Amino acid sequence: MTERAGVVEPRPHVAHEVHHEELGFWRAYVFSTDHKVIGIQYAITGLVFLLFGFTLMMLMRWQLAYPGSALPLLGQIFGETRMPGGTMLPDFYNELGAMHGTIMVFLGVVPLAVGGFGNFVLPLQIGAQDMAFPRLNMASYWFFFLGGVVMLGSFFVPGGAAQSGWTSYSPLANLAGTGQTWWLVGMIFLITSSLLGAINFITTTIQLRAKGLTFMRFPFFVWAQFVTAFLLLLAFPPLEAAAVMQLMDRVAATSFFLPSGLVVSGQVLEVAGGGNPLLWQHLFWFLAHPEVYVLILPALGIVAEIIANNTRKPLWGYRSMVYSLVFLGFMSFIVWAHHMFMTGMGTAMAAFFQTTTMIISIPSVVILTALVISLWGGSIRFNTPMLFALGFLPMFGIGGLTGLPLGLNITDIPLHDTYYVIGHFHYVVAPGTIFGLFAGVYYWYPKATGRMMNETLGKIHFFGSFVCMNVIFMPMFFVGMAGVSRRLFDGGASYDFAQPILQWNVVSSWGAWILAVFQLPFIFNFFWSIRKGKKVGDNPWEATTIEWTAPSPPPHGNFAVAPEAHRGPYEYSVPGAPKDYVLQSEA
Amino acid sequence: MTSDHASMTSDHPVDIDRQVRIYITVFVALMILTVVTVAVSYLHLPMAMAVTVALVVAAVKGSLVACYFMHLIAEKKLIYAVLVLTVVFFVVLLALPVLTHSNGYWIDE
């Protein structure tokens, strides 16, 4: 070893097949420290949670389309406390709503986007053998898993799971049943998982990148994961603090978030009082705003890779995209109170947050525009990953644009807490991020398994999902502008003014149920292709980035010889080159 | 032998003996400042002044711990960059909620 040396040059390492028989089943597939195994664990667990969260929403959509009517057959499963005679109770609706949001954001999208894609792809793309801290990586996954168990377990406690929105505002959340305590404990596990993961990603990206791989030669995906990791690292701890304080309020009778003189069901609450519900909101949104960028950035990274690859051209405006990404990450920490315009803040602070919010739209637009311009003059290949990446672009555009009136104080007044908001953020996350994630699955599946997913099934999945997503979410803008509030258990049915607009709830609901049907080809394809997909070699997409120089699937240690980067990440259609792409590691 | 091992973990050789003398000096300074903090509290200064003095002394103590015990004074640029970023967001978190909602909206009248 090198105890006596000072600085040591990196030396080529040799990947060795640590035979799985030596490791045993549990160490190889369950308690593995290999980033690829951990990435797949995160991805599959995340996909399962996405499906579960989707199912919760499909139940909600029955109530929204046909308020007060009994759900045939399935309604009987939920028992008398939740759906007596198959008719949904308001508390159950709230449970579904709060858990749908929580599960989709924290157990579905982030684990898949960051834990799954980040873990699997990042070390490969930077030419590393593994993450900087493999055991910490494994611990991150199991904290996530435990958090998931706690969240799922909360459905079975008396009173059911959390039902105060994914935002868990006090005082409502303080007064809610046991499920809320489980939610808080679950969140602490999930936050810990993300913090440990963020430390790993940042250290790995800085320290374990290949020789010659300077920051401005990073694939955009690497930049996206890098900035995302900083968001997780610095924004999550305040929510952890808030969760601890809400837990103290609930189990130790403190009043961090309970004001004095609160009257519940005609009785003055016997607490010390003097607390501030707005404190919860500040701490929650301090995290939750950067969190929405955690939701979108990995998807932007994935889409960027796939667009470059399938236009056979470098990305347009790479430098602008990178600067925008970093600027966006920074700005995301100073916009959060645009979620709180209606809380009685003065005009000065409202002006501040409006201004920062408008400014933050600029880098998003730069990135989106650069991706669109990247298509110009390209030799576009319309394979499934590319279809999802292309579909992402206008969907993210709609999502982003509809955010603008919400970010301005005045226009937020009629739109706040209506279906307009739901339409806005679902456009960004559902046909936005989730399309990006689907694109990533189809794109990197051959690297992880050595086989391609079926193209026909992929196209059915894409076209069906694209249409259904718009059918579900476009009407929500009109429903919201008509004044229908979100989180109403009957979708607005008890309001006179909402009567003309209610039919759109039915449209959205059918869109959701048909969307479910179009996920079946994907689920089938995912499992079927493991055994029956077309076998491929290292680089089926003829891509330039370093992960495509490793075998499919890569062995432990990834690379037989440590790769070196000799050029930028998107050397497609280089004039004079023998092929229409040159690998980043080619000398 | 000392300097061999001392250079193992960084590119600059570390003179451990000098470091140890610094640690002792810092310890003495921290003890003195602790006494100062407590002594000043007995003066019962008006609130604004008391807070300022307490925070300034704490900041000096904290800086000594950070710079010398945690070797921040000789750390690499990357670490400084991460910490500066963190401090910026820390200040944002401390300042903005109070600025936004310190009008006593929830005061118990």
Added chain:
Amino acid sequence: MDIPYTVEVRRDTGLTNGKIGIWLFLASEVMLFGALFASYILIRAGSPSWPRGDTILNVPLATFNTIVLILSSVTMVMAWASLMRHRFGTFRIYMGATILLGFVFLVVKYFEYSHKIHLGLYPGTSNFFAVYYTLTGLHMLHVIGGMAVNAWLWGPGAKLWKTNPVWFTNRVEHSGLFWHFVDLVWIFLFPTLYLL
């Protein structure tokens, strides 16, 4: 497999992976305690009245604890310095002292808390106590965590000294950074809770 830069530094950053990792972790801890301080400020600022810490809490005991923690920071850094001087026995002494001082801190905290509870003063009694118990409680959990890691490094973890002394020294340094941070938090907690 050998992850590079675990023991030797990477030339362009001048850092090992572990050094970056621990500072990133500390950055997240700054945000955690920062949020708690921000909460304390918001609640206290919005409060019509708030007692001075020294009218309720035991200042002499807390001053003693402050001295204990600062001393333990010294012994911690001396533990690392001993390893840098290749004196494993001395390391064991200093690390042992650090753990012991941590234990003293906990014992004092036990007396502080039990005295308050004996007087019927719980977290729910008032927001002053909510803040006091929560902030010092979370800090105490960090003390316990640091002690656990230090105990492992003193005991079973010390085996690494024989096979990879540089890696072991780095681990002690990183644990020290965490321990100093815990001291640093207390340096701010002490005046803001007990004296103001």
